[in-house]
Amino acid sequence: MEMKKRISLELRNRNPAEVAELVVDNCRSSDGEVEGLTDEYVELEILSMVNAGLSSLSKLPSLPKLRKLEVSDNTISGGLDSLAEKCPNLTHLNLGGNKIKELSTIEPLQNLKNLKSLDLYSCEITALDDYRGSVFELLPQLTYLDGFDQEDVEVPDSEDDNDEDDEAGPPGEDDDDEEEDDDEEGSEGDEDEVGLSYLMKEGIQDEEDDGDYVEEEEEDEEEDEDGDEDSAAVQGEKRKRDADDEGDDDDDE
Template sequence: MEMKKRISLELRNRSPAEVVELVVDNCQSSDGEVEGLTEEYTALQVLSMVNVGISSLAKLPPLPPPLEVSDNTISGGLDSLAVKCPNLSYLNLSGNKIKELSSIETLQSLKALRSLDLYSCELSTLEDYRENVFQLLPQVVYLDGYDQEDNEVPDSEADNDEDEAGPPGDDDDDEDEDDEDAESSEGDEDEVGLSYLMKDGLQDEEDDGDYVEEDEEDEDEEEDGDVDGAQGEKRKREPDDEGDDDDDE
């Protein structure tokens, strides 16, 4: 796909001023120049043109973001960057056709340039390559991902992710606590269920006992009633008996 058409598709019904990230890797420039990119892309924070067949940055419009143009055929002509991207902090030229230190000497004017990648360029195979580049461009802190002490460039995005996630081990602790809470909750449920069953069993026994006692009480009351009834009848009959005796006399 042609570079100009690819950039047009990447708009996705947005205006150029609304585009924050523009990645057009692996499309092809028709004439080796930057195509379809204008000064209207004022909000860009990411611009990647990897392997698009450009050999020159002369037509690159003034843009603020870090510039990723690796795996192209750029051999020089970096003068335009000083005018169009004076605040450029990151430049990836790895895999291009840069052969000599003189080709990057113009980058001295980029005072904000902090990180430069020239990996896989012919220049990187020269003797004392790193020492010479750091000497030529003293503002550069990281060359091909490492500083002069061979310390790797910090991954700010990874650091931010770690900060948001919390100190190492927090997630494990949280999972352990969740597991413990779950086990504790299950244990509590078992205890509650057992207690409930035991309580039901005891209640049933008590209820059965109550029924037995009530039955016994009912039987006792019936027996007492029979005795009382018998005694009452006897008491009623005694006066009559006595009256009959008196009549006989």
């Protein structure tokens, strides 16, 4: 599909000034130039024209808010001079898979003061001696070249950050979980309190039962003592009667 027609389809009845991201990968430019893109795209921040048959960026319109430009797998060999003027806020530029051979070809990128990430993978320039050191020296504003910084530390994956934000969930979910935990803890506390009360009640009952048992033993002991006293009294009475009977017998004799 021709680039101009593809861009028209991607608008989806929107006004060009409303478009912030435009992806027209795998379409075809009829003359190797950017087609169908105009200065009306004043809000455009991300533009992707991968494998679109581009050999030049000279007809790229003024895109003051453009931050990310993807033009990998084309046949661009130069003509990067106008990027600083047309896309002054560019921070990410992917030129991988193009026909860039010399450091002088990317020298105009020095004027892109906000450029932080540059990709040149699969370009002939990567075969130069001390390729990475030379590019970082030429473009001191760069942080990442082909996905790695000067210490060979890989660029952080921003998509992972977005996934963590999504996993955090909408506001309020954590609060609900905390409230549920509090409710569960409260229920456990009530159960513990009930169990403690029950044990205390059981202990009090046992003490009362022990007290009743002691009282019963004391009553039994008192009854036994009373019984012993009654027996002793009966026996004493009996001995007295026997003594009296013996005295009567002596008197009769």
